Amino acid sequence: MPGQRRWHFVTERDSRRRQILDAVVGSSQLSALAFYGKGRDTDVRAESFRRMVDPLLDRGVQRLIIESRQGRDQRDRQVLVEELRRLARPQPFRYVHLPPHGDPLLWVADALAWSHSAGGAWRARIADITAAEDVSAL
Numbered sequence: 001m002p003g004q005r006r007w008h009f010v011t012e013r014d015s016r017r018r019q020i021l022d023a024v025v026g027s028s029q030l031s032a033l034a035f036y037g038k039g040r041d042t043d044v045r046a047e048s049f050r051r052m053v054d055p056l057l058d059r060g061v062q063r064l065i066i067e068s069r070q071g072r073d074q075r076d077r078q079v080l081v082e083e084l085r086r087l088a089r090p091q092p093f094r095y096v097h098l099p100p101h102g103d104p105l106l107w108v109a110d111a112l113a114w115s116h117s118a119g120g121a122w123r124a125r126i127a128d129i130t131a132a133e134d135v136s137a138l
Contacts, residue, residue: 007107008100009114020111021125030108031129034116037136042072046079047135053083056093064095067106073097 009017024030033055035048056064066076076097084092100106115122116132 007111009111017111017115017122018125021115021122024108024111025126025129032109032112032126032131034112034130034132035135036116036132037134039136042075044135045069045072046075049076049079050083051133051135053080054087054089057087057089057091060091061093064093065103065105066095066097067109068097068099068102 007020009020012020033052035044035051037044037047064080066073069076077095080095098106100110112126112130115126116130
């Protein structure tokens, strides 16, 4: 919307959410891995990064853009470095932390994460482009 620096699905109206999700799903340009879990946010986030590395390498990802979370970026980097080293796969991807308004694809990730968490019709709306994995069993 005019003057809006980013989407934040928590604050969007349902009609706007539907509009955005229809555009994202209808683009046929995206697929998403959604990691979720119960437990401490920092532990779930770290385990999500561990589990995403191998599938991202399999898909030939060259660059991962991560939404910066004040005070947590260093742990993200540590987890990614350890997992990339452990897998010792050729052609590891680069990664960068950006603020929420730093890249429009972060807005898409926010939309998909919110939709998955909301469940019901929202989760069903993105089902064709998402695969989800529970990382609670840490």
